[in-house]
Amino acid sequence: MQRKYSKWFVARYTTAVFLLSLLVILAILFIQALFFNIPFSFSGIIEIHKKQPIAYFIDFLPFLLAIASFLISRHVSELKTEAETFSEEELTHQRKLYRFVEKLKEGDINADFSPAETDILGKAIVNLRNTLKRSKEEEVSRREEDERRRWSAEGLALFGEILRSQKENIEELSYSIISNLVKYIGANQGGFYLLDDSDPGDKFFNLTACYAYERRKYADKRVNWGEGLVGACGLEKQTSVLTKIPDSYLNITSGLGKANPRNLILVPLIVNDEIHGVIEVASFNVFDKYTVEFIEKVAESIASTISSAKINLRTAKLLKESREQAEALQAQEEQMRQNMEELQATQEEAAHQAEKFISFNNSVNHTLIRAEYDVNGILQYANTKFLHKLEYSSNSEVEGKHISMFVNKKDRVWFDEIWDSLAKGGHHFEGDMKHVTKNGKDLWTIATYTCVRNIHGGVDKVLFLGIDTTDQKNQSLDYEGQIEALNRSSIKVEFAPTGDIVDINDKFHQVFGYNLTESKSKTVFDLFHPNDRKTIESIWDDVTHGIPFEGQLKNIIRSGEERWFRGTYTAVNDMYGEVTKIVFIGHDITREKLMEIETKEQTERLKIQEEMLRKNEVELNRKLREAKEDIKNQFKEIEKVKIRNEKTLEGFLDAIITTDQDGIVQFFNHAAEELFGVDKADVLGQSIRILFPPDATDKDEFLAAYLDPQKEAITGERREITITKNDGEEVNVLMLLTEAKIGRETTLTAFIQNISVDLF
Incomplete structure (x- = not known):
C-alpha cells in the first residue's frame, strides 16, 4: 500500500536544496574567476570550464542533490505522517477508554466498550465490568432465592396448622385450605376437588369448596374420573x-368486569402414589416455578391428612361390604347354574344364525371400518380395519373399552346426546365423525351408528360402520381455517377482470364503510383519488396480465378520508389459464404511515431544540462558573470574620464557652482555661458535661437545662452558680447564656465571670 506524505513539504525542501546548490556553484565559479583573474561573465565561466574540466561535474550537482533531497524529504514526510496518525488514533482510543471507566465509576455496569486485540488494558477493564455485572446479578438472584425460601417455609407452617386444627369437618377443612391458598399465593379463584372412590366403577371428583375474589362460593360440581382438566390431572x-x-372454562366472575383469569394450575393430592383429590387455582398472573413447587408441597401435606381420615372410613365400610358380598355370592351361584342350562339350549340356534352372517360380515369387514358396542358404550367387537385405522395391534387393546376412549373430549358434549338417543332406540346417526387413534391422531370418517334390536324390540347393541376420509377432511379444515384467519386479520376484496367489485369481507366493510350491496356498484378505480388513476390503471393492466403487485397505496374510504394500505393484487386463473378474478389482500397501515411522517417532523424539531440546548448549556456553564467564584469569595470573607471574632473573644477576661445543639464544645477561650484549669485541646470537640461534676444537674435547674441538649436552656438571665475546677477547688461565678440560630443549627454561648475575686 502506498504511504502518505506531504507534497508541499517535499516540494519546498527539494526546491530549497536545488536553489542552495545553484548559489554554491555560482560562489565556486566566482572564486575561480578571481583566482584565474578572469571576468565573471558567461565567456569567463566557459573559460573556467576549459581550465577546470571538473566544473562540468559540479554543474550536475544541483540536480543530483535535488533528487536526493526529494527522496529524503518524502521519506521524512511519510514517517512524520504515520507518527501523527498513530498519535491521533492512540488519543482517540484513550478518550474512549476514559469515558468507559468514568461510566463504570458512576455505576453504569452496562456501559459498552470494544477493545482491540492488542489492547490489554481495555480487555482487563471489560473483564472487570463483566465481573461486576455477574456479581450484581448473583446478589439479586441470591436475595430472591432467600425470600422465596422464607415465603415457602412460612406458608408450609400456616397450612400445617390448618391441617392440624380442622381434621374433623372435611368441608370446612377444604374451604380453609383453598381460601388461604388463593390468598397466600395472590391468585383469584380456587377449587378443592375430593375424590369419591366409594364405587370403583364410578369414581368421580366432588367440588367440596370453592373460593373466588375474596368470597366463599357455593357450587355443587361433579367431575367424572378422567374427564376434563380435573379428571385428567387425577388420572395422570x-x-x-x-x-x-x-x-367458558371458569363460570365464576368478579362482578367488576367480564375478564377471567388466563392462568390455571391443577395439582393432584397424592400420597404413597394414591390420588385423593385435586386442587385447582386460577390467576391473572403466571405461576412461577417456586409457587408451583410450594403448592405441590402443600398438596402432599393435604393428601396425607385426607388419607388418614379416609383409611378409617374405608376400613369400616369394607367390613360391612364383605358380609353383604358373601350373602350375594351364594344367590348368584344358583342363578348361574340355571343360566348355563338355558345357554346350552340357545347355542345350537346361535350356531345356525352365525353361518348366515359369516359371508355378510366378511364382505363388510373387507370394505368398511366396523365396531359393535353395547348400550353402555362398551366395545364388544372391532374388525381388522378398525384396529388398523385406529392404530391398535390386537382386539385385546380395545374390547371392553368405553367408546369415549375413541372420541375426543371436545366432541363428547354433542356425541353423548346422540349416544343417549341411540341407547334408547332412537334414530340412527349418519354424518362426519372424528375419532381419536391410539397415538392421539384424528381419524375422520363418514360414519353410521345404527341400533341393532333384539327379538323383544329393545336395543341389543349399536353398530358402527365408517369410511376413512381423514386426508380429505384435514385438507378441507386447513383451507377453511386459513380463509377464516385471513378474513379476520386482513382486508380481502375480489374484483372482476374489468375492475368491478365482486365480493368483500367484513374487514373491508369495517375499514372502507361500504356494505356488499354498495361495494358491487363500485370499481377498483373508485377506491383511489382521481389524480392516481393513471398509476392504478397501469398497475391493474400488469395484474390482469399475470404480474402481481405488492406495495403501499393510498385509498379513499366512504367518508372521504385518506387511508394507507399495504397489500397485494393477484390474478386468479381458471383451469384454462384465463383470469377469472383479481384478489386484493391488504392491511391498514395509516397509523404507521402517519407516525413515519410525524417522526420525520419531530426529528427536525429535535435537531433545532438540540442546537438551542447546546447554546443554553454553554451559557449555563458560564453562569455556574461565575456563581461558584462568588460563593468561594463569600466563604473566604465569612472565614475572615469568624477568625476575627474568635481572636476578639479570646482576649476577653471573662470565660467564654460556645456549644452546638448537641452540647459539643466549639469554642473555649483562654480565660475559660484558667477558670476551669483545663487545656483547650482537651475540651474542644467534647461534651460540655466533662467540665461539671455528675451531680451538678441535681443541684441547679439552670445547669440541668444547660447541660441536657434535650431541654430548653434558660437564656438572657445572669445566674450565680458554683463550679469545680480541675484541681477540686470550688469557685462561685456569674453565668449568662445567649442563643444563636443560623438555619437549622443552634449554638449556646456561656459568659462566665469569676465573682470570688471581685468579692475578695
Whole structure:
C-alpha cells in the first residue's frame, strides 16, 4: 500500500536544496574567476570550464542533490505522517477508554466498550465490568432465592396448622385450605376437588369448596374420573399448568368486569402414589416455578391428612361390604347354574344364525371400518380395519373399552346426546365423525351408528360402520381455517377482470364503510383519488396480465378520508389459464404511515431544540462558573470574620464557652482555661458535661437545662452558680447564656465571670 506524505513539504525542501546548490556553484565559479583573474561573465565561466574540466561535474550537482533531497524529504514526510496518525488514533482510543471507566465509576455496569486485540488494558477493564455485572446479578438472584425460601417455609407452617386444627369437618377443612391458598399465593379463584372412590366403577371428583375474589362460593360440581382438566390431572397424577384457558372454562366472575383469569394450575393430592383429590387455582398472573413447587408441597401435606381420615372410613365400610358380598355370592351361584342350562339350549340356534352372517360380515369387514358396542358404550367387537385405522395391534387393546376412549373430549358434549338417543332406540346417526387413534391422531370418517334390536324390540347393541376420509377432511379444515384467519386479520376484496367489485369481507366493510350491496356498484378505480388513476390503471393492466403487485397505496374510504394500505393484487386463473378474478389482500397501515411522517417532523424539531440546548448549556456553564467564584469569595470573607471574632473573644477576661445543639464544645477561650484549669485541646470537640461534676444537674435547674441538649436552656438571665475546677477547688461565678440560630443549627454561648475575686 502506498504511504502518505506531504507534497508541499517535499516540494519546498527539494526546491530549497536545488536553489542552495545553484548559489554554491555560482560562489565556486566566482572564486575561480578571481583566482584565474578572469571576468565573471558567461565567456569567463566557459573559460573556467576549459581550465577546470571538473566544473562540468559540479554543474550536475544541483540536480543530483535535488533528487536526493526529494527522496529524503518524502521519506521524512511519510514517517512524520504515520507518527501523527498513530498519535491521533492512540488519543482517540484513550478518550474512549476514559469515558468507559468514568461510566463504570458512576455505576453504569452496562456501559459498552470494544477493545482491540492488542489492547490489554481495555480487555482487563471489560473483564472487570463483566465481573461486576455477574456479581450484581448473583446478589439479586441470591436475595430472591432467600425470600422465596422464607415465603415457602412460612406458608408450609400456616397450612400445617390448618391441617392440624380442622381434621374433623372435611368441608370446612377444604374451604380453609383453598381460601388461604388463593390468598397466600395472590391468585383469584380456587377449587378443592375430593375424590369419591366409594364405587370403583364410578369414581368421580366432588367440588367440596370453592373460593373466588375474596368470597366463599357455593357450587355443587361433579367431575367424572378422567374427564376434563380435573379428571385428567387425577388420572395422570401430574401437576398441570395452563397459561391460556378459554373464557367458558371458569363460570365464576368478579362482578367488576367480564375478564377471567388466563392462568390455571391443577395439582393432584397424592400420597404413597394414591390420588385423593385435586386442587385447582386460577390467576391473572403466571405461576412461577417456586409457587408451583410450594403448592405441590402443600398438596402432599393435604393428601396425607385426607388419607388418614379416609383409611378409617374405608376400613369400616369394607367390613360391612364383605358380609353383604358373601350373602350375594351364594344367590348368584344358583342363578348361574340355571343360566348355563338355558345357554346350552340357545347355542345350537346361535350356531345356525352365525353361518348366515359369516359371508355378510366378511364382505363388510373387507370394505368398511366396523365396531359393535353395547348400550353402555362398551366395545364388544372391532374388525381388522378398525384396529388398523385406529392404530391398535390386537382386539385385546380395545374390547371392553368405553367408546369415549375413541372420541375426543371436545366432541363428547354433542356425541353423548346422540349416544343417549341411540341407547334408547332412537334414530340412527349418519354424518362426519372424528375419532381419536391410539397415538392421539384424528381419524375422520363418514360414519353410521345404527341400533341393532333384539327379538323383544329393545336395543341389543349399536353398530358402527365408517369410511376413512381423514386426508380429505384435514385438507378441507386447513383451507377453511386459513380463509377464516385471513378474513379476520386482513382486508380481502375480489374484483372482476374489468375492475368491478365482486365480493368483500367484513374487514373491508369495517375499514372502507361500504356494505356488499354498495361495494358491487363500485370499481377498483373508485377506491383511489382521481389524480392516481393513471398509476392504478397501469398497475391493474400488469395484474390482469399475470404480474402481481405488492406495495403501499393510498385509498379513499366512504367518508372521504385518506387511508394507507399495504397489500397485494393477484390474478386468479381458471383451469384454462384465463383470469377469472383479481384478489386484493391488504392491511391498514395509516397509523404507521402517519407516525413515519410525524417522526420525520419531530426529528427536525429535535435537531433545532438540540442546537438551542447546546447554546443554553454553554451559557449555563458560564453562569455556574461565575456563581461558584462568588460563593468561594463569600466563604473566604465569612472565614475572615469568624477568625476575627474568635481572636476578639479570646482576649476577653471573662470565660467564654460556645456549644452546638448537641452540647459539643466549639469554642473555649483562654480565660475559660484558667477558670476551669483545663487545656483547650482537651475540651474542644467534647461534651460540655466533662467540665461539671455528675451531680451538678441535681443541684441547679439552670445547669440541668444547660447541660441536657434535650431541654430548653434558660437564656438572657445572669445566674450565680458554683463550679469545680480541675484541681477540686470550688469557685462561685456569674453565668449568662445567649442563643444563636443560623438555619437549622443552634449554638449556646456561656459568659462566665469569676465573682470570688471581685468579692475578695
